[in-house]
C-alpha cells in the first residue's frame with residue numbers, strides 16, 4: 001500500500017519551480033529563438049513544462065477531499081488542471097486541485113500529497 005504524507009507548502013520548492021521555468025524560458029529565448037525561430041522556442045518551453053509536470057505527478061499524489069483516499073493523476077490531467085492554494089486552520093498553506101476522485105467519483109478539493117513509498121496500489125485517475 002502506498003503511503004502518503006501531507007506536503008507542507010515550502011518556500012524553497014516554490015523558488016526552485018520558478019527558477020526552473022525562468023531558466024527554460026531564458027534559454028529558449030536566448031539560445032533557441034535566434035537560431036531556430038519562435039516555433040521551436042515555444043515547443044521547447046512546452047516540452048520543459050511537460051517534463052516538469054510529469055516529474056511532479058510521479059513524485060506526488062492527491063488526497064480526495066470527500067473520502068480521504070490518496071490517488072495519483074496522469075501527466076495529461078496534471079498538465080491541464082490548475083493548482084490552487086488553500087489555507088489551513090492553523091495558518092499554514094496547502095496546495096490542491098479540483099479533481100474527480102477515482103474511488104467515490106466526486107469532485108473535491110484534492111490535496112497535494114508526497115508519495116513517500118512505492119506507488120504500488122494507488123489507483124490512477126482516468
Ligand SMILES: [Zn+2]
Nearest residue numbers: 064067101104
Ligand atoms: Zn473520494
